[in-house]
Every structure is written in structure tokens, then in C-alpha cells.
Amino acid sequence: MLGGGEFAMRIWMDPDKLAQYDLTPSEVASAIRTQNTEIPAGNLAAMPQSDPRAYTYTITAGGRLNDVDDFRNIYLRTNNDGSSLRLEDVARVELGASSYGVDARLNGSSMAPIIINQQPGANALETAQGVREAMEDLSTRFPPGLEYVAPYDTTLFIDASVETVYHTFIEAFLIVIVILFIFLQNWRFTVIAMSVVPVAVVGTFAGFYLFGFSINLLTLFALVLSIGIVVDDAILVVENVERVLSEEDDISVRDATIRAMKEVGGPVIATSLIMAAVFIPVAFLGGFTGQIYQQFAITVAISVAISALMALTFTPALSAIFIKHKIAGTGQSKFKRALNTPFRLFDRLFAGITAAYMWVVKGLVRFWLLALALTVLTGVGSYWLYANTPSTLVPETDQGLF
Secondary structure, rough: OOOOOEEEEEEEEEEEHHHHHHOHHEEEHHHHHHOOOOOOOOOOOOOOOOOOOOOOOOOOOOOOOOOOOHHHHHHEOOOOOEEEOOOOEEEEEEEEEEEOOOOOOOEEEEEEEEEOOOOOOOOOOHHHHHHHHHHHHHHHHHOOOOOOOOOOOOOOHHHHHHHHHHHHHHHHHHHHHHHHHHHHHHHHHHHHHHOOOHHHHHHHHHOOOOOOOOOHHHHHHHHHHHHHHHHHHHHHHHHHHHHHHOOOOOOOOOHHHHHHHHHHHHHHHHHHHHHHHHHHHHHHHHHHHHHHHHHHHHHHHHHHOOOHHHOOOOOHHHHHOOOOOOOOOOOHHHHHHHHHHHHHHHHHHHHHHHHHHHHHHHHHHHHHHHHHHHHHHHHHHHHHHHHHHOOOOOOOOOOOOO
């Protein structure tokens, strides 16, 4: 609790008056301590004595000073002519607070601020909720005219940040679905690829439980990032199954799936191991940096591992069950052709972009010295940008406090 309401006698000495009467602040303080002391006054007719009395009388005398006037009348000096110098002659005496280090006001009115900090290892949101419930219960027993408010709550920013990540997670999930459907142009392929995401998320939460992690900004951000990563292996599988089916008309979906897995099983495992080799070492960084990135790195690694497992088991099984073998050259109804018009336009656009890309690649392969020069120039430019970009521990954020 800041700015506690303890009273104190405030004595403001006048330097000019002290110099006029040839006094020092230490002499004034000594006089105050001497005359503001609790001492026993003794008693009357106490034993032992030669003439015992029937009663003993205790003498009570005022020791400590009680009000402003008592302090004003403290004697600093007495003269031979009977005159005296009192504290009020050289100082201003008033009753005030014991400390003016904190002056808390809310909407112009005085208040008693209470700061509540969480203990190490405690959850900030749970702590804030517990404080709110406790204050709500205590407020029922407050005297009339007393109320509590929380003008500064850092957990509001945390709660808003977590809520934003939740929304981003859902938006990223929907965007990935749309992009997959546009490129795959088959709702079965899209469902098979996206079915990996909820399984990977559930498995990642199981990893949270095993490692003692919590749902926080870092782990949620890792989950958002993992949405785009975990579908890569599934896309690789379903695309290869579709390629095998398109190349051979007489092959069954089951055999096409087996052949596709023989072709891409190794790359799926290799890419997953590469991702793990990138993120897992980050979890073993020391100091404050390691504490920040540990949960993020392990969350991504768990998601990638589960994605690889699903791509080797779950995705092939769904492909063999749900993918249909369409023989090339089979006609489509006018209604389906009308529905597929946007996809045909997208394919033409994408084919044009691919052709331009291939033209650039062929030119770089032909003029390899130019490609080498561009590579060196890119490396030098990247180093220059790295050297001239300011660095901080964490980026500044607007928490909307002031």
C-alpha cells in the first residue's frame, strides 16, 4: 500500500530565523527530542521509608506532546531576563502526512493506492481474476462512501493480446482453407490437407501438458505459425497421389497412394527433421532469451513432428478412402464448367506468372555470371541492412495507458 495515512508533525524551519538567533537545525532537533520524551514521574509514599503510609500515590505527568500547540511551545532557549525562544519563533509547525513521496488522486479526489504484484510462477490473468473476486466480496462490507476502482490493470493488455491471437488463429485457419481450395481446386484434397490442422493442434496441447506449458502469447503465436507449416506435408502427399492418378488411368486409388508414399515418404521425414533442427536448439538457449523462446520453439517442433506423423499415416489413409479417380477426358456438365470458370481464370494467371518465372530462371542459368553477381550483391545488401537496423530486446507496444 502506497502513501499510507500515518500522521506526523511537520516542522518547517526558517533558515533566516535560525541564523538570527544563532541556532542550528541539530540544536532544534535535540530540543524537540528532549522535551517530547515519555519518562516516569515517580510516586508518593512508596516503600521503603521510615514512616510508612497506608496508600501509595502514582504521579502521572504528560510526557509526549499531543497537538500542534504543544510543539509550538517547545522551549529552545531561556535567557537570564526571563525571556524565552520557542519553536514557533523559528519554524512553522503543522500536522501532516508522514511522507509526501506518494500523492495519489483519482478524478481530483484523494485515494489510497494498493499495488498487487503476482508471485514468481503465478498466472497473471488468474491472479487478476482472483483479486477482482476478492475485492468484489470485500466491497460488500465497506463503510458508506468508500468504494474501490482499478484505474491501472496490466492484465487488460495481456487479455486483449491473447484475444487478438485467438482471432488471428481462426483467421489464419480460414485463409489457409481458401488458399488450399484455390490451388488444389478439389474439396476432397482440401479437407484431407486441413484435417491435419485440428489433429496437430490437439497433439500440441498434449505437449503443453507434458512440458508444463501454458496458453500464452508465445505458444499461441507458435500455433498460428504452425498452421501454415503442418499442412505442407499433407499437401505434398495429396498432390503426389493426384499426380500418380492423372498419369495412369488404370491404377486404383489405393495403389496410387502406396506409390505416392514411397516417393515422398523420405522427403517428408527429411523436411521435418530439418525444421526440428532449426527450432529445437533455440529451446536450449540460456538466460532471459532462452526463457522467452523456449515455449515458442518447442511448440513449433511438436506441431511439425505431429504433422510429419500425420502425413505418413493419417493423410495416406484419408487419401485412399476419399480421393476419387477421375479418368482424363471425361466431360463435365455446363453447371460444373460455369462453377469452374474462376478457377480456369486463376490457372491462366498462374500459368502466366510461372512462364515469366521460368523465363527469368532460364536467363539466370544462361548468364550465370550475372546470377553470381546478384547473389553476392544480395548478401552484401543483407549484411548492410542487418548492421544498420536498430536492435532492441522487445518491440515497443502501445498498451493504451496514457
